[in-house]
Amino acid sequence: MGDSLMDGVTSIMLLPDDCLCFIFNFLDCRTDRESFGLTCHRWLNIQNLNRRSLQFPCSFGIVGPSSLSQSCTDINSFHLYRILARFQQLEYLSLSGCVEILDSALSYLKPYGSKLQTLCLDCCFKISDYGISLVGDGCPFLTTISLYRCSITDAGLEALANACLALRHVNLAYCPCISDSGLRALSQGCRELQAVKISNCRGVSGVGLRGCSSTLVYIDAECCNLEPEGIMSIVSGGGLKFLNIASLSCSNFRNGLEAIGNGFAARLKILNLRTCRSVTDASIVAIAKGCPQLQEWNLALCHEVRVLGWASIGSNCHNLKKLHVNRCRNLCHQGLQALRDGCKELSVLYMSRNSRISDIALELFKLYRCNVEIKAEEVMSIGPNWDGIDYDEST
Amino acid sequence: MLLSKNSALESKDNEIFEVEESIAIQSELIKTMTTMVNSKAYVNERNQMVPEARCRKQANYHVEQNNKIVDEELSDWESKFFEVDMDDLHELFMAANYLEIESLLNGVTKRVGDFIKACKNVEVIRQTFGINNDFAAQQEEEIRKLNSWNHI
Numbered sequence: 001m002g003d004s005l006m007d008g009v010t011s012i013m014l015l016p017d018d019c020l021c022f023i024f025n026f027l028d029c030r031t032d033r034e035s036f037g038l039t040c041h042r043w044l045n046i047q048n049l050n051r052r053s054l055q056f057p058c059s060f061g062i063v064g065p066s067s068l069s070q071s072c073t074d075i076n077s078f079h080l081y082r083i084l085a086r087f088q089q090l091e092y093l094s095l096s097g098c099v100e101i102l103d104s105a106l107s108y109l110k111p112y113g114s115k116l117q118t119l120c121l122d123c124c125f126k127i128s129d130y131g132i133s134l135v136g137d138g139c140p141f142l143t144t145i146s147l148y149r150c151s152i153t154d155a156g157l158e159a160l161a162n163a164c165l166a167l168r169h170v171n172l173a174y175c176p177c178i179s180d181s182g183l184r185a186l187s188q189g190c191r192e193l194q195a196v197k198i199s200n201c202r203g204v205s206g207v208g209l210r211g212c213s214s215t216l217v218y219i220d221a222e223c224c225n226l227e228p229e230g231i232m233s234i235v236s237g238g239g240l241k242f243l244n245i246a247s248l249s250c251s252n253f254r255n256g257l258e259a260i261g262n263g264f265a266a267r268l269k270i271l272n273l274r275t276c277r278s279v280t281d282a283s284i285v286a287i288a289k290g291c292p293q294l295q296e297w298n299l300a301l302c303h304e305v306r307v308l309g310w311a312s313i314g315s316n317c318h319n320l321k322k323l324h325v326n327r328c329r330n331l332c333h334q335g336l337q338a339l340r341d342g343c344k345e346l347s348v349l350y351m352s353r354n355s356r357i358s359d360i361a362l363e364l365f366k367l368y369r370c371n372v373e374i375k376a377e378e379v380m381s382i383g384p385n386w387d388g389i390d391y392d393e394s395t
Numbered sequence: 396m397l398l399s400k401n402s403a404l405e406s407k408d409n410e411i412f413e414v415e416e417s418i419a420i421q422s423e424l425i426k427t428m429t430t431m432v433n434s435k436a437y438v439n440e441r442n443q444m445v446p447e448a449r450c451r452k453q454a455n456y457h458v459e460q461n462n463k464i465v466d467e468e469l470s471d472w473e474s475k476f477f478e479v480d481m482d483d484l485h486e487l488f489m490a491a492n493y494l495e496i497e498s499l500l501n502g503v504t505k506r507v508g509d510f511i512k513a514c515k516n517v518e519v520i521r522q523t524f525g526i527n528n529d530f531a532a533q534q535e536e537e538i539r540k541l542n543s544w545n546h547i
Contacts, residue, residue: 011484011485012481012526013524013525013526014485015485015488022504023508026508027511027512029512032512035516036511038530039520039521040526040527040529040530041530044538
């Protein structure tokens with residue numbers, strides 16, 4: 001700093017807007033940016049035009065002094081109006097946790113929110129199908145939407161799918177009113193769909209995803225009431241790379257998972273079958289043969305997998321890097337030997353509380369496969385997040 | 396340090412200066428105009444520009460110097476180059492923006508940005524740059540309140 005700057009009194013105001021934008025974008029901390037905007041109207045306008053993302057203090061994952069200063073139960077229609085009117089170039093908006101927001105607040109999306117690409121409405125319990133239709137109306141270029149625990153129904157999902165054709169990532173976890181017909185509308189209407197999270201949607205059997213686009217690479221259907229026909233529908237797109245069907249509710253599933261190995265899921269890389277207690281050797285053999293690109297497979301608590309299954313994994317899973325076998329009651333030394341002799345790419349084995357594995361068997365494994373790390377932890381969630389997926393044709 | 400290929404550039408105030416072509420094309424604008432004029436056949440090309448001020452000369456000077464100095468001295472030289480008053484900074488900014496010279500633009504942006512960062516509050520920014528406060532007290536209060544609502 002220096003006195004020399006005092007001489008050029010109004011020069012900076014003669015700079016064109018795009019130069020001021022350069023200066024604004026150079027500032028990287030919130031305080032500086034806010035100070036910039038408070039100097040005068042023109043600089044405030046520059047600040048407003050350059051804001052691309054916004055989320056409220058109580059959104060999950062944000063912990064800090066600001067999260068204590070205002071409860072999200074205070075956020076209402078008026079707040080949303082002020083925010084959207086001020087920042088009209090927003091591309092990312094999160095209202096997650098704003099439990100008092102009503103449908104009518106979303107009517108401001110049409111005049112002000114048309115550039116939005118990502119919208120999060122997690123736990124917005126008072127939003128109904130009408131509110132979702134306002135989202136479709138106002139944000140036609142939406143690519144990512146999160147509706148965790150929302151009371152959207154199939155009709156609402158259909159309206160959304162018909163309006164937002166560019167949707168790529170959709171989170172419907174814990175939406176109790178969604179069923180296969182809503183899913184069908186989504187998968188048929190949005191042909192660029194890449195990732196769908198339908199975990200804990202009790203009304204979903206999976207058939208709604210039949211004929212989905214090959215761009216659908218990620219499905220998270222943990223704790224769903226899937227049926228064998230639903231599994232076939234899930235893989236029918238042909239592009240699946242990440243599949244999570246942990247805690248499969250249906251106990252009569254038995255060989256129903258064979259469909260995963262039927263060839264449609266040949267690109268599968270990560271498969272989570274944790275706590276699928278009734279999955280049989282026949283299914284394991286089919287999957288091991290039909291999914292040659294598998295890199296990570298979670299079979300923790302899959303008690304019905306026996307020697308035949310383990311042997312098939314050993315001899316067919318040439319790309320497997322990580323395998324989870326925690327608490328598998330029927331992993332015996334023969335099975336472990338089959339894994340030991342196969343799976344050449346294995347680098348991590350998650351193993352704990354396997355009652356039929358003796359210390360000797362374990363030591364033999366370590367001796368022969370000293371490059372495999374053995375970890376005792378139980379990992380519930382594997383693979384990337386639903387909103388971090390990018391479809392890549394070449395991989 | 397003349398190479399075989401030189402550009403002759405004329406500024407609006409009719410000053411002509413010779414610049415090595417490799418330096419001249421660091422300006423995106425000149426690069427575009429050069430390719431349009433098809434300079435390959437000519438050893439000395441003459442490009443007519445329509446700049447607005449003498450600051451063009453400074454811009455070219457910077458680019459020329461940039462290429463002559465060894466790396467260690469470069470950052471020293473750069474910080475001295477930008478230690479000018481606001482009027483000159485303004486001219487440099489306009490030149491860099493018009494001629495589309497990225498390195499110059501980054502340098503000037505950083506200089507101004509550092510000044511803003513060094514200011515403790517809004518009032519100091521206004522004083523430093525001579526900005527007139529055109530907010531009513533209530534408007535300013537509203538903006539501060541809006542700022543406190545949300546998180547980046």
